[in-house]
Amino acid sequence: MSDLLERLRARGWRLTSQRRVVAEVLDGEHVHLTADEVHARATARLPEISRATVYNTLGELVTLGEVLEVATDGRAKRYDPNAHRAHQHLICSGCGAIRDVHPQGDPLAALPAAERFGFAVTAAEVTYRGLCPNCRP
Amino acid sequence: MSDLLERLRARGWRLTSQRRVVAEVLDGEHVHLTADEVHARATARLPEISRATVYNTLGELVTLGEVLEVATDGRAKRYDPNAHRAHQHLICSGCGAIRDVHPQGDPLAALPAAERFGFAVTAAEVTYRGLCPNCRP
DNA sequence: TCCTAACTTGGACTTTGTCCAAGTCAACAC
């Protein structure tokens, strides 16, 4: 976390209280908050922080590669701070819970050249879906 | 296509001109239109069709399993009529073009039991990203 | 301690999607 703030400062980021709070809210494992959730939690620590700043800051963190944007369902985007360890997502179809997971092998390898249609393919995102222990029948 | 309309009729669907037009617009390979694009094309054939009907019809087709909803980017959902042949998607990071692709093996198999956290995992969606031939440097 | 470019703010605006009451019509029975 403070690593993150250090890295950002090293890149010329101005370290405002708003940015610090957003970074703090995003700290942890299996964190996948929407922008609105980030704003709600940030507001608890810094009541006057605005929605626009939360969006700005999240966008900057994504651009800097410190946070991943995850579009799981066509509703609000979610923000995943675990950007420095490759992983995929497992989502409960019942309650929407999200876990980071680590499949074996490289998903990119499964796509043969003949199926690449001349694209320079650089990434593969996998979303696993199922029912979590609480939602199972 | 007429297969589709037959299947729907067999399931008790009332076959209105609006629904027929939406189904026609969605016909084809590598079709991944947004609801708005579907509406625009449907309007060309049936000028008085409403946005609400396009949304309703798309929702019904998804529920019936005839069309897949694809959330690729946190913007508008896209509708993929190729629901009866398992496939994944390859998206150009430059221009947004989408192709259906068929990776080798079953992506589900890559997720070990220890990484399933007690979930009953039933599906895996893979999104490959890269630059298409036109957008490559 | 001052200065200034960078940052933040609130509110207006856009895009995407949902909901509803009122009107229309496909399909079935006759």
Next chain:
DNA sequence: GTGTTGACTTGGACAAAGTCCAAGTTAGGA
């Protein structure tokens, strides 16, 4: 054919998620 009826469609209001901007504030270097 014709009538009937419940399913379907419509337009408009509404909601959620996100973007944009002009004006005000401030972190950090000089």
